[in-house]
Amino acid sequence: MKNVLFIDSALLYEKLVEALGQIYCRPDERVLKLIREYEANETHPLAKDMLQTILRNADIACAEGLPCCQDTGTPVLFIEKGEDLCLCGDDILSTIESALEEGWRKYHLRHSLVEEPLFERKIIKDRAAPVIHWEVVPGEGLKVKLALKGGGAENMAAHYMLPTSTDVDGIVAKVVEHVVGVGGQPCPPVIVGIGLGGNFESSAILAKKALLEPTGREHPDPRYAELEKKILSEINRQGKGVMGMGAGPTALAVQILTAPCHIASLPLAINLDCHAHRHTSFTL
Amino acid sequence: MKTHKISLPLSSENILSLSPGDKVLLTGTLYTARDKAHRRLVDLIQQGKPLPLPLSETAIFYCGPSPIPPGKICGAIGPTTSSRMDTYTPTLLEHGLKVMIGKGERSATVKEAIKQHQALYLVATGGVSAYLSTHVTKFELFLWPEFGAEAIYKMEVVDFPCYVSN
Numbered sequence: 001m002k003n004v005l006f007i008d009s010a011l012l013y014e015k016l017v018e019a020l021g022q023i024y025c026r027p028d029e030r031v032l033k034l035i036r037e038y039e040a041n042e043t044h045p046l047a048k049d050m051l052q053t054i055l056r057n058a059d060i061a062c063a064e065g066l067p068c069c070q071d072t073g074t075p076v077l078f079i080e081k082g083e084d085l086c087l088c089g090d091d092i093l094s095t096i097e098s099a100l101e102e103g104w105r106k107y108h109l110r111h112s113l114v115e116e117p118l119f120e121r122k123i124i125k126d127r128a129a130p131v132i133h134w135e136v137v138p139g140e141g142l143k144v145k146l147a148l149k150g151g152g153a154e155n156m157a158a159h160y161m162l163p164t165s166t167d168v169d170g171i172v173a174k175v176v177e178h179v180v181g182v183g184g185q186p187c188p189p190v191i192v193g194i195g196l197g198g199n200f201e202s203s204a205i206l207a208k209k210a211l212l213e214p215t216g217r218e219h220p221d222p223r224y225a226e227l228e229k230k231i232l233s234e235i236n237r238q239g240k241g242v243m244g245m246g247a248g249p250t251a252l253a254v255q256i257l258t259a260p261c262h263i264a265s266l267p268l269a270i271n272l273d274c275h276a277h278r279h280t281s282f283t284l
Numbered sequence: 285m286k287t288h289k290i291s292l293p294l295s296s297e298n299i300l301s302l303s304p305g306d307k308v309l310l311t312g313t314l315y316t317a318r319d320k321a322h323r324r325l326v327d328l329i330q331q332g333k334p335l336p337l338p339l340s341e342t343a344i345f346y347c348g349p350s351p352i353p354p355g356k357i358c359g360a361i362g363p364t365t366s367s368r369m370d371t372y373t374p375t376l377l378e379h380g381l382k383v384m385i386g387k388g389e390r391s392a393t394v395k396e397a398i399k400q401h402q403a404l405y406l407v408a409t410g411g412v413s414a415y416l417s418t419h420v421t422k423f424e425l426f427l428w429p430e431f432g433a434e435a436i437y438k439m440e441v442v443d444f445p446c447y448v449s450n
Contacts, residue, residue: 025414045285046305046447053412053445061360061414070350070360070413070433108359110350110433121320123432152365152387152410185365185388187410243409244388245305246450276411 002084005140007284009089012142013099015282019146020075020103023278025061025068030215031191031277032058034252038189047241047248054275065107069276072109073148075100075130078209082139093132100128112151133205145212147279153186153272159204162266168227171196171268176234178270179251184244187274189252191215192231195269198259203267210257211273212281219256228254289443293341294382299402304450308406309443314345314385315426318364320434322372329375336427337436339376343383343406348433349423350413358423358439360413363387366405370394377401385446406446419444 026032032055039051061068077096087095103109113129114121137143158178162170179192193213195206219225232254242248252275261267285307290298292312302308315337317325328335337344346366350359366386373384374397382403387410390398398405408416422440429435 027411046307049285049307050409050447053409053415057412057415060418064356064414064417065353066356066414066417067350067360068414069411070348070362071364072350108351108353110348110359112348112433123434125432150411155365183389184407185367187387243407243447244450245407245447274411 044247362413
């Protein structure tokens with residue numbers, strides 16, 4: 001017989017509020033480290049000025065208890081729930097929703113979502129309306145990844161169903177054309193998440209998941225690691241720059257995740273995140 | 285990079301002195317307006333009604349602020365993507381708009397209209413909203429509170445840092 005682990009929903013609630021408190025005011029430390037490196041080597045005054053501002057902001061935001069970006073985004077969660085884990089107390093979904101709602105109140109975050117997309121677009125003021133991706137995994141654990149995804153960078157996503165004849169150079173060209181083409185709109189320097197393979201919807205989820213990998217990590221498959229490097233250097237070679245102003249880095253990292261796909265298909269999804277890259281994870 | 289201190293309202297001498305990539309430290313009154321407020325402002329113009337903002341003496345800041353924490357002048361403030369306002373901008377320029385602050389590139393039509401009306405589009409650094417809030421000395425809800433973050437907020441800024449768009 002299997003062991004079942006019982007976890008109190010209050011613990012998940014507490015952890016989520018705490019996680020939100022860590023990320024609303026401070027971008028990913030790995031992003032800040034990359035920005036520090038670029039800033040130290042930057043010779044263009046405008047790009048240097050903007051990079052310094054980004055670093056200064058990260059310090060001010062937490063000290064002042066202000067969000068590092070006014071767009072506190074859509075809360076996006078990836079949850080891996082162990083099949084032998086049982087949550088007692090409130091159900092998992094309402095625990096997540098009420099924890100986010102509490103975090104939104106506690107940290108004075110902006111309500112940025114609307115009830116429906118086309119007619120009234122009325123702002124939702126009483127809940128955080130998260131996007132949640134569930135996965136059931138073997139074991140007893142509960143792994144939660146939480147991101148605050150701003151709208152400006154999210155709008156600059158793209159999806160292609162490419163012909164299978166597309167080669168490595170074709171993928172590089174497609175991604176570079178897109179990231180350079182959107183210019184200053186997603187708040188560069190950006191993180192580029194790429195979902196390659198899967199099907200229509202899973203490639204998009206992969207691209208989002210790729211964004212939440214540790215920033216700047218190397219892909220375990222050397223062929224994809226090389227592809228990531230090639231795309232990154234080509235994006236930066238084109239010189240769109242910080243905020244699209246023509247100098248400094250356009251992208252900080254390119255991260256690819258792959259999945260098996262149909263013999264007829266080569267799906268490519270691109271999801272961008274701004275330099276105010278806010279995400280964290282915890283395990284219960 | 286040249287740095288210019290400019291006080292609103294913007295003069296034509298100001299515009300002539302600026303080059304793309306210059307830094308501008310702006311002092312004066314900004315009104316936030318983003319997607320929804322733009323739509324309503326243009327609706328008012330089309331209905332022949334007066335505009336509720338002194339467009340020519342101030343600047344429009346494409347921004348939806350975060351709520352004000354207790355004891356602060358304002359919440360986090362920063363630019364949103366300007367291209368979403370491109371549809372409405374030529375109409376507002378015809379009705380006196382002189383200065384816009386946002387992020388990202390503008391359409392060819394908007395660039396042309398900016399030139400024609402001797403107006404100015406400034407880029408503020410995105411995602412540095414706690415830093416930008418330190419340049420605000422006064423902040424209030426001005427119009428259309430039902431829009432939430434998309435309402436029009438009025439703020440006084442001192443040496444608010446932005447850059448002349450390319």
